[in-house]
Amino acid sequence: MDLFVGLDVSLRSTSVCILDGAGELVKEAKVESEPASIAALLEKFAGCYRRVGLEAGPLSQWLYSGLASAGYPVTCVEARHMRAALSARINKTDRNDARGIAQMMRVGLFRPVHVKTERSQEIRMLLTARKFLQSKIIDAENNLRGLLRNFGMKVGAVTRAQFESRVKELLEARPHLALAVTPLLEVRRVLRVQYQHLHKAMHLLAADDPVCRLLMTAPGVGPLVALTFRTGVDKAARFRRSRSVPAHFGLTPARYQSGEIDHGRGISKCGDAGVRWALVEAAGAIMRRNTKNSSLKAWGLSVAKRRGRLRAVVAVARRLATILHRMWTDNTEFRWQAQPA
Known part of the structure; x- marks a missing residue:
């Protein structure tokens, strides 16, 4: 039965x-x-x-x-x-x-979902913990800036390393405020130490992974983007065609059509938002002026002249996702110069 x-x-x-x-x-x-x-x-x-x-x-x-x-x-x-x-x-x-x-x-009326391997789940947990600590550091700094601003003390534009010394410098004029500010500075200090520990672990993990080392040969792809893309795809064989990868992560245009109404709705934004964010960040890095020239960057700049920079960044992210999957499938490094078909 x-x-x-x-x-x-x-x-x-x-x-x-x-x-x-x-x-x-x-x-x-x-x-x-x-x-x-x-x-x-x-x-x-x-x-x-x-x-x-x-x-x-x-x-x-x-x-x-x-x-x-x-x-x-x-x-x-x-x-x-x-x-x-x-x-x-x-x-x-x-x-x-x-x-x-x-x-x-x-x-048989169902749509199956790929269940990721345990290795990808472990990497994703590290990236999630790192992102959580990073957000809490920013929250602590913004909270301190807001508290001090009530008393006319402006922290200003400082680096992460100079932030604590700048706050202590401002407290010299009002030492009685240290009772509330010192615990927040201590919390921020502990968060930074643990964040740096996870950040270093992320770099070591990417350096030891052969797939990440291969992906990092592409422009704009560092340890964070490589690990995020690797865990998002999990297995290159999941996709028969590399062109299916951008659609899976919501980088392709969405459309709404009903009767006389027919208009675009931007990109679909379906799938893993973390992978989509990483690809867009990498595309933005590729489009900067001080980055090394490549055929991908030249194509993105040509799109920016016709359609605008924001659309060009999304277009580059879409093409980058296709290229990274093809690199992974063929086990080949990024080709900086376009080759004739």
Whole structure:
């Protein structure tokens, strides 16, 4: 007997629905959101499991790995697509969602999502932690600037290394304010130390990774961009064509057309926002005047003359994504000069 399973996952519990090939209900239950608990429930029913579906979410990668290692044909589906399919139901409950996911698994109306490898997840966690510390350092500095500005003390334009000494210099005129400012300076100091630790680890990680070393031969691509692109793509074989990569990360134009209305909506901005940001930052670095000339930069400058600089940066980011994937696929370094076809 063919069996199809739908899992509606929450932080503490998971609603499980098992259907047979004819759509008849076999079992509905609620278990802990643990791979072992879900697998123990599925083992109680004899049959051939065809598909086990769960929506993409915070726990989906962990549950996917656990169920896949247990031998179940688990599929992670796109949450937005599945949410649209389930929105026709009048009553939204975990039980109904699990039953709807099971039905989608049975009839094949779902869009699978690539589950990244554990290595890519570890790199992404390091990049996320680094970005978090960086944002908190900026928050601490802005908070200090705002507090001191109330008393007419302006920090001004200073480097990160000079910021603390500048604040202490301003406090000499009002030493009683040090009671509130000193703890904030100490917090900022600790954040900077830990940020520099993660920043150094990021550079070492990129230097030890052969894929990142290859990607960093391209202009505008440093350790941060290389690691972000590597974790976003995860596996080069995911994309049959390199031209599909920019669309996957939301760098292609979006359009709205209905009746007499037909206009563009900028880029789609779908997919991983972090990868899209990294590619745009790299494109902006390529377009600067003091960077080394390349065929990619020359093409971007020609686009800027016709369409403007902002559109040119996005166009360069789109082409850079295609080039980086092709470099990764062919295991070739960046070609600084265009070659005849």
